[in-house]
Amino acid sequence: xxxxxAIRAEGLVKHFKEIKxxxxxxxxxxxGTVYGVLGPNGAxxxxxxRMLATLLRPDAGTATVFxxxxxxxxxxxxxxxxxxxxxxxxxEDLTGAENLVLLSRLYGFGKPAARSRAENLLEAFGLxxxxxxxxxxxxxxxxxxxxxxxxxxxxPKLLFLDEPTTGLDPRSRNQVWEVIRTIVGEGTTVxxxxxxxxxxxxxxxxxxxxxxxxxxxxxxPGQLKSSVGAGSIKLRLHHTDQRDHARTVLSGALNAExxxxxxxxxxxxxxxxxxxxxxxxxxxxxxxxxxxxxxxxFSLGQPSxxxxxxxxxxxxxx
Amino acid sequence: MAFTETKTSTDQDxxxxxxxxxxxxxxxxxxxxxxPSAFASARAFAWRSMLKIKHVPEQLGDILVFPxxxxxxxxxxxxxxxxxxxxxxxxxxxxGIMVMxxxxxxxxxxxxxxxxINKGVSDRFRTLPxxxxxxxxxxxxxxxxxxxxxxxxxxxTGMVMGYxxxxxxxxxxxxxxxxxxxxxxxxxxxxxxxxxxxxEKTVMSISMSIMFPLTFLSNIMVxxxxxxGWLQPVVENTPISQLVDxxxxxxxxxxxxxxxxTTLIWSAGFIAVFxxxxxxxxxxx
Numbered sequence: 001x002x003x004x005x006a007i008r009a010e011g012l013v014k015h016f017k018e019i020k021x022x023x024x025x026x027x028x029x030x031x032g033t034v035y036g037v038l039g040p041n042g043a044x045x046x047x048x049x050r051m052l053a054t055l056l057r058p059d060a061g062t063a064t065v066f067x068x069x070x071x072x073x074x075x076x077x078x079x080x081x082x083x084x085x086x087x088x089x090x091x092e093d094l095t096g097a098e099n100l101v102l103l104s105r106l107y108g109f110g111k112p113a114a115r116s117r118a119e120n121l122l123e124a125f126g127l128x129x130x131x132x133x134x135x136x137x138x139x140x141x142x143x144x145x146x147x148x149x150x151x152x153x154x155x156p157k158l159l160f161l162d163e164p165t166t167g168l169d170p171r172s173r174n175q176v177w178e179v180i181r182t183i184v185g186e187g188t189t190v191x192x193x194x195x196x197x198x199x200x201x202x203x204x205x206x207x208x209x210x211x212x213x214x215x216x217x218x219x220x221p222g223q224l225k226s227s228v229g230a231g232s233i234k235l236r237l238h239h240t241d242q243r244d245h246a247r248t249v250l251s252g253a254l255n256a257e258x259x260x261x262x263x264x265x266x267x268x269x270x271x272x273x274x275x276x277x278x279x280x281x282x283x284x285x286x287x288x289x290x291x292x293x294x295x296x297x298f299s300l301g302q303p304s305x306x307x308x309x310x311x312x313x314x315x316x317x318x
Numbered sequence: 319m320a321f322t323e324t325k326t327s328t329d330q331d332x333x334x335x336x337x338x339x340x341x342x343x344x345x346x347x348x349x350x351x352x353x354p355s356a357f358a359s360a361r362a363f364a365w366r367s368m369l370k371i372k373h374v375p376e377q378l379g380d381i382l383v384f385p386x387x388x389x390x391x392x393x394x395x396x397x398x399x400x401x402x403x404x405x406x407x408x409x410x411x412x413x414g415i416m417v418m419x420x421x422x423x424x425x426x427x428x429x430x431x432x433x434x435i436n437k438g439v440s441d442r443f444r445t446l447p448x449x450x451x452x453x454x455x456x457x458x459x460x461x462x463x464x465x466x467x468x469x470x471x472x473x474x475t476g477m478v479m480g481y482x483x484x485x486x487x488x489x490x491x492x493x494x495x496x497x498x499x500x501x502x503x504x505x506x507x508x509x510x511x512x513x514x515x516x517x518e519k520t521v522m523s524i525s526m527s528i529m530f531p532l533t534f535l536s537n538i539m540v541x542x543x544x545x546x547g548w549l550q551p552v553v554e555n556t557p558i559s560q561l562v563d564x565x566x567x568x569x570x571x572x573x574x575x576x577x578x579x580t581t582l583i584w585s586a587g588f589i590a591v592f593x594x595x596x597x598x599x600x601x602x603x
Contacts, residue, residue: 053445057602078447079353089442093370105362106446108351124340134373145336150442155345175336182338186345 004066005032006158006189007052011061014047014272021047024061024215029191029206031066031157033186036204036221037193044213045193046086049160052191053083066157082151086162087151088143090135096122096146097131100153107154111299121149125179130278141172148179158189165199177202186302201225209312216312228303228311231277233269233284236295240264246293253287356449364457367430368463381426381464385419385472386498392539393479400540405480413566417497420465420473421558422533424501425525427457428508429518436517444600451597454509458502465501469494483591485571493568496581500561503585506592513599537562557584 007029014022022044029035050056054074068076106116121129125145165173201221209217242276250269251258258269281300392589417583434440434462494588567574
């Protein structure tokens with residue numbers, strides 16, 4: 001089972017008029033894992049997902065979902081996948097319960113079975129109290145959860161989640177993450193698109209970075225991050241006039257590149273790969289303290305998505 | 319000053335947490351019922367449409383009030399001028415005005431389809447392993463209920479105003495049945511339009527510019543023999559005039575076989591051509 005492939009896409013292309021939304025995407029998604037598709041707005045993530053979910057016909061290229069061709073045999077694909085779109089795929093005029101009963105009926109459940117399925121799902125997702133309210137009145141987090149509940153009325157072999165946490169508050173986001181982990185834990189493959197490196201890092205076992213319709217990098221989160229750099233130290237100083245001094249101290253202590261930020265008291269040092277980040281951070285702090293530089297804020301972080309993109313696109317251009 | 323914690327959130331905004339154990343159990347039930355039949359899926363969509371009427375009852379207002387206004391207006395405004403009296407004119411007008419106001423409301427189906435397609439919910443429907451026409455057929459089935467209700471209300475109002483059908487109850491039921499068959503078939507024009515246009519407003523303006531000439535260039539309000547000679551063959555052969563011939567004949571008890579037959583042929587044609595176009599547009603969306 002470990003070697004089974006959930007999605008295999010080769011050279012997928014989709015144009016909208018002159019715009020090449022997707023420009024030759026290759027993907028290989030192993031079954032039973034979360035696969036992250038990471039990219040900024042307009043990178044072609046949603047278009048890729050819509051093609052794989054049989055909602056859009058590719059202009060060129062081929063793709064199979066568990067061996068079924070998305071163009072030649074879309075109905076076979078539809079029996080195995082569920083989609084939770086970027087905008088809630090629910091009927092806003094109906095109540096939460098009615099949405100789930102309707103969809104259960106459309107999956108072939110009889111009336112009593114559909115009702116109990118809907119009830120159980122609402123309970124599992126903590127939505128029982130809102131079962132009789134129109135979806136219109138739901139908050140973003142409630143909608144998301146109802147949407148995911150609708151996607152697992154029948155446990156799909158493959159679940160597409162298109163930016164499931166965009167626009168959610170941190171608590172709702174954590175709940176959605178918990179749900180995704182639980183779903184994958186029970187054997188469903190998840191293809192997750194996201195704009196956030198942190199989200200992909202938290203959930204995905206492999207990530208494809210996509211930009212202007214192309215996959216520009218692919219690998220495990222660890223591989224991806226180390227390809228960009230080990231991370232960085234961000235500092236905010238107490239006195240603006242100490243910044244130049246701090247820069248000299250840091251670049252001496254870390255033997256690393258130090259950048260001055262737009263914020264006049266902030267600076268960023270890129271850490272060297274292959275060394276312990278915490279050790280480098282501690283060393284940097286003690287050197288700054290010795291030099292008498294007052295630090296208000298100190299953070300040690302992974303490369304941000306911006307940095308990943310910058311690094312990756314620079315490499316493509318070179 | 320230290321921050322004081324204020325309790326503003328109520329249970330409303332603080333839903334119970336996700337229950338992982340329950341979720342796991344649900345995921346593992348692995349129950350996979352056989353996909354629903356074409357009819358069962360269309361019926362589920364019809365149920366959805368009825369629920370929408372329940373939650374947004376305003377939408378029924380147009381469909382029920384508009385026909386009554388039409389009936390009252392045309393009878394009392396034009397009756398004297400056209401037929402020399404409102405009583406005779408009502409006898410002539412009622413079947414036609416019923417056709418006109420109900421066929422006009424078929425436009426709403428196209429608008430509903432358009433609204434759906436522009437929302438995420440249609441993505442969900444289109445990834446389900448169901449009969450592709452089911453969402454549209456579901457709408458049309460629920461619409462049959464609305465049309466029947468509109469027909470009953472118009473007929474009741476007509477009776478109060480003095481209308482008497484010579485064809486009796488059987489004639490009236492058959493006439494309304496013919497009207498419903500035609501409406502079901504004709505609606506596919508709008509479902510197609512709803513799928514290929516950008517917004518519901520476009521659906522509205524295009525369909526209105528088709529419906530107005532089509533209903534006025536007909537035998538609904540006046541006898542075509544009063545029109546100029548070159549216009550008569552055009553007016554007499556539109557699908558709406560043929561339908562009105564059929565319905566009026568059935569109401570009057572004159573068994574108008576020609577009107578009925580042509581209407582059924584037109585209906586079959588609409589379903590074949592626009593049903594095909596609708597499904598093709600739906601699959602390409």
